Amino acid sequence: MKRNTLYLAAAAAAVLAAALPAFLGAYPLNVARSVMTYMALAVSWDMLLRSGQISFGIAGLFGLGSYASALLVLRAGMDPAMSLVFATLFTGALAFTIGFAVLRLRAMYFSITTLALAEIFRIVLHNLHDFSGGPEGVVLPGVIFGGDTRALYWLCLGGLAITLGVSWYFEKSKLHLALTAIRNDETSARSSGVDIFRYLLIAFTITSTLQGMMGAIQVQSYGFTTPETAFDANFTLLPLAMALLGGIHSTxxxxxxxxxxxxxxxxxKLKIPYGHLVVYGIIIVLVILLMPRGLVGLARKRRTGRGA
Amino acid sequence: MKTLVTEHLTKRFLGLVAVNDVSFSLDAGEILGIIGPNGAGKTTFIHLVSGILMPSSGKVLYKGRDVSYTPAHERARAGIARTFQLIHPLENLTVIENVMIGAVFSRGQSLKEARKSAEGICESLRLGDLGRDTASLSILEIKKMEIARALANGPEVLFLDEVMAGLNTDETRQMISMVKAIAKERGLAVGVVEHVMGVIRELTERVIVLESGELIAEGPYSEVSKNPRVIEAYLGGAA
Structure with a gap:
């Protein structure tokens, strides 16, 4: 019964989300798009976190997806909608390759390396003037769907829906067992037959692909990007703070x-235009100190009357 | 052909030789004791056999196949299972999920099949209430779950690393008969590391004794326990 209620709630939320453009004007819809983008990044970050690997590379993959999509349109003359697909696949393929190197690292070393990746991508694109437009960035011939606010909203919602669907699959399939086992104790997981590298590579590739997809959607929705906007640290920091605040290891x-x-x-952003990142930092620290399981953990604790 | 054989198995950590030139064999249906003072290399030896560590030299042969450098997860799939001395029960998983992992990843079962076989194993170990978090388990239940986790791999060789440690007399007795029954029923080759000599005497037909990484004696417990070298290893030169 509880499961049915959950599915019903999810279906209702989906319908409501899809119908939102009927009620909202352009500004709230744009805010909603931004929230959905961050939500997809937060969920995808959490999916890898379920294996115990803390990635600081979200912005790197997001920016990579952005640039791949923009450059496919500009340099290869690809149709914008098509470029979304290929930019997503490109990010995935690159993450798969990078995975062979970075997934040999653990804990802090993994995190720092993923953080460095974002910087490397940014610096490369910064300096490839002729190809990437350099620090001035790239301007697309137009915004996808002629810039129609509703269509852009639905596109972003589609990206989010894919991410949530994959995350749900992560929770329900044997990936859940594999990733949780790896997070808890790698040695024990290995002796239960879990091929750790393989499952980490799967999780890293899939989550990176999703992050690249959201980046591609973002750039096609705005029609331009620069290395500084595409690889903005916000895209790493904010999803991280969101996941921690809400509660990690879940969708x-x-x-x-x-x-x-x-x-x-x-x-x-309106109140403290240059200092808002500090607020996220404070939130992360407070959440980790005061409620390490986030809001969802807190709610669960209240309901069951014990630590989740 | 013996199920598991090691030939001149050696593991060096920089200057320290943790396991030194150990050759032994273990056969199906046999329960072997592995004893020795603290730091003798017993756990390192199991790590080498199960693939958690790779040997510096020497060989591990499983059913005649050289698995010396086969990764741990592949050895688990092939049928070498083990428990851990320092247990890290997977706290974010329930008891049944902990046990299912071996069935899913070692035997390639679907989640549904794995749940069923894990339930069967837990029942045979009299481990109840499988939907619990592992945080609420007693020591006995944790040890049982460790064994269940290993059995879920569908092993032919099973190493138990101090599964009796921390149990009281009754629980120990219960565990001994359980291990015996499982080994017999499944025709397992079992290696038992244990410090309680009563357990070794009850459970095993044959023991090997390690000291400073070297195999210093082998035979039935009654003989080995009279071996002067073994007594010296345990009690020091004064004996």
Whole structure:
């Protein structure tokens, strides 16, 4: 019964999300798009976190997807919608290759290397003037779907839906067992037959692909990008704060955190234009200290009357 | 052909030789004790056999096949299972999920099949209430779960690394009969590391004794326990 209620709630939320453009004007829809983008990034970051690997590379893959899509349109004359598909696949393929190197690292070393990746991509694109437009970035001939606010909203919702669907699959399939086993104790996981490298590579490739996809959607929705916007540290920091706030190791937690922080960040950007990142930092610290399981963990604790 | 054989198995950590030139064999249906003072290399030896560590030299042969450098997860799939001395139960998984992992990843079962076979194993170990978090388990239940996890691999060789440690007399007795029954029923080759000599005497037909990484004695417990070298290893020169 509980499961049916959950599916019903998910279906209702999906219908509501899809129907939102009927009720909202352009500005709220743009905010909603930003929230959905961050939500997809937060959930995808959490998916890899379920294996215990803390990635700081979200912005790197997001930016890579952005640039891949933009350059496919500009340099290869590809149709924008088509470029979304190919940019997504390109990010995935690159992540798969990079995975062979970075997934040999663990803990802090993995995190720092993923952080460095974002910088490497940014610097490369910064300096490939003729190909990438250099620091001035790239301007596309137009915005996808003629810039129709509703169509852009639905496109972004589609990206989010794919991400949530994959995350749900991660929770329900044997990937859940594999990733949780790896997170808990690699030695024990190995002696239960779990091919650790293989599952980490699967998780890293899939989550990177999703992040690249959201980047591609982003650039086609705005019609331009620069190395500084595409690889903005915000795209790493904000999803991380959202997932921590909402509750890690689940789909629902990062979603809840994204709604709260996503809306709050719109407000914060207006109030403290240059200092809002500090607020996210403070949130991360406070959440880790005071409620390490996030809001979802807190709710669960209240319901069951014990630590989740 | 013996199920598991090691030939001159050696593991060096920089200057320290943790396992030194150990050759032994273990056959199906046999329960072998592995004893020795602290730091003798017993756990390192199991790590080498199960693939958690790779040897510096020497060989591990499983059913005649050289698996010396085969990764741990492949050895698990092939049928070499083990428990861990320092247990890290997977706290974010329930008891049944902990046990299912071996069935899913070593035997390639679907989640549904794995759940079923894990339930069967837990039942045979009299491990109940499988939907629990592992945080609420007693020591006995944790040890049982460790064994269940290993059995879920569908092993032919099973190493138990101090599964009796921390149990009281009754629990130990219960565990001994359980291990015996499982080994017999499944025709397993079992290696048991244990510090409690009573357990070794009850459970095993043959023991090997390690000291400073070297195999210093082998035979039935009654003989080995009278071996002067073994007594010296345990009690020091004064004996």
């Amino acid at each position: 629902l937690g990062p979603m809840a955190g994204a709604v709260l922080l996503g809306i709050a960040s719109e407000w914060l």
